[in-house]
Amino acid sequence: MPSVPKWLGDTMDVVFRNMYHPVIVTNVHYLNNQLKKVRFEGDFSKTKFTPGNVVEFRVTPNDFRHYTPSYFNTTEGVCEIVFYLHAGGPGSHWAKQLQPGDTVKLLGPGGKLSYLPAFSNHFVFGDETAIGLMNCVKEEADRSGHSFFALAETQVAHRDWIHLFSLQPAVSVESSSGDPAIPAIRFLNDVAEEWEPSVKDTCFYLTGRAKSILAMRKYLLSRGVGMKQIKTEPYWAEGKKGL
Numbered sequence: 001m002p003s004v005p006k007w008l009g010d011t012m013d014v015v016f017r018n019m020y021h022p023v024i025v026t027n028v029h030y031l032n033n034q035l036k037k038v039r040f041e042g043d044f045s046k047t048k049f050t051p052g053n054v055v056e057f058r059v060t061p062n063d064f065r066h067y068t069p070s071y072f073n074t075t076e077g078v079c080e081i082v083f084y085l086h087a088g089g090p091g092s093h094w095a096k097q098l099q100p101g102d103t104v105k106l107l108g109p110g111g112k113l114s115y116l117p118a119f120s121n122h123f124v125f126g127d128e129t130a131i132g133l134m135n136c137v138k139e140e141a142d143r144s145g146h147s148f149f150a151l152a153e154t155q156v157a158h159r160d161w162i163h164l165f166s167l168q169p170a171v172s173v174e175s176s177s178g179d180p181a182i183p184a185i186r187f188l189n190d191v192a193e194e195w196e197p198s199v200k201d202t203c204f205y206l207t208g209r210a211k212s213i214l215a216m217r218k219y220l221l222s223r224g225v226g227m228k229q230i231k232t233e234p235y236w237a238e239g240k241k242g243l
Contacts (some may be wrong), residue, residue, distance in 0.1 A: 021047070023079065025102040031164050035131065036083045037070070038098050040106060044074040047108075051115040051136040052205065052233070055079065055108035059094035068207075068235075070132035070165075071139070072109065079106065082132040113233040115140050119203040121147045123195075125184065125216055126208035127175060128154050128161065129235040133207055135165040149195075153184050153212060180211035185219045196223065204230045210237035 023042035030036055049072040059065050071080040083095035098104075115122070115137060122141050124134045134150045141148035150170035152162050159172040173183040188195070195202070204220055206213045213232050220230060 020105040020107050023104060023106045025098050025100050025104070028098060028100055031082070032161075034085050034128075034158075035161065035164070036085055036095060036098075038081055038083060038095070040079045040081070040104070041077050042079075042106065044072075044077050044079070047074055049074055049109045051140040052111070052113040052133065052231070053109035054111040054113070054233075055081070055106050057094070057104060057106060060090045063090040065091040065094070066111070066235075068113075068130075068133045068136070068233075069109070070135040072136070080132075082135070084128050084131070086128065111233065113205065113207070113231050116203045116231070117144055117146075119146070119201055119229070121149075121198055121202035122205070123202055124148075124150045124205045124207070125181075125212075126150075126152060126206070126235070127212070128152075128158055128208075130207045131161055131165070133205070134162070134167050134170070137205065138165070138167055151184055151187065153181065153208070175209075175212075180209060181213075181215035181219070184212075184216065188219070188223075192223070199223070199225055199229075202229065206230060206232045208235050210234040 021042045021044060023040040025038060026041045027039035028036065054066040054068050056064055056066050067081045069079050070082045071078065085092045085096055122137055124130065124137050126133065130152065138148045150162060150167050152170065152172045153175040154161060154172050156174055162170045162172050171187060173187050176182055204225060206216050213234055217230055217232065221227065
């Protein structure tokens with residue numbers, strides 16, 4: 001639900017008012033000039049969060065945007081999100097303006113992507129928009145005694161972003177606009193002997209660019225990964241306004 005008429009947005013605020021959580025911005029930290037980490041605090045005692053879930057904000061009278069928390073604690077009443085300020089869209093503009101003391105309404109958490117504890121290994125694939133998710137899954141894997149690996153396709157100038165968090169082991173490859181996920185797939189081919197023996201006990205979380213997700217999913221299926229092991233959540237797609 002990226003954009004709706006204002007009257008419909010107003011109606012949704014009323015209909016779903018019991019699902020909204022008033023939150024206050026308590027901290028803002030720029031990891032670099034394009035990554036802004038914002039801490040929201042509120043009463044999340046009646047919510048249930050699983051790493052991978054998304055939350056939603058109404059960023060303009062007509063626009064809603066989903067974001068994946070990098071940290072969420074229902075007991076502490078804390079939600080942290082790393083915003084990728086990459087364009088002039090309504091979501092980026094809204095996130096740029098957030099300052100300590102601001103109050104907003106958070107909807108969620110929810111969504112179809114969630115950490116699956118039945119697997120011992122957790123593989124996250126995505127781009128700059130997935131940095132927060134990678135951090136969240138990494139922390140949950142550490143708590144659960146599971147293994148973790150992140151594979152990020154990013155612009156060359158952003159290849160060090162995965163090191164802004166404790167995302168190890170993790171690898172960053174160059175993104176390709178014309179060949180979605182191809183550099184990432186080449187990397188996996190090169191190290192197939194290392195990861196394929198444990199493939200049956202691995203959950204693959206594919207996020208970020210829709211075309212890259214499709215290409216990576218097709219590749220994994222060709223290498224014997226089961227459909228139930230692959231979880232997807234597209235964050236953006238060319239020609240589509242918001243997700």
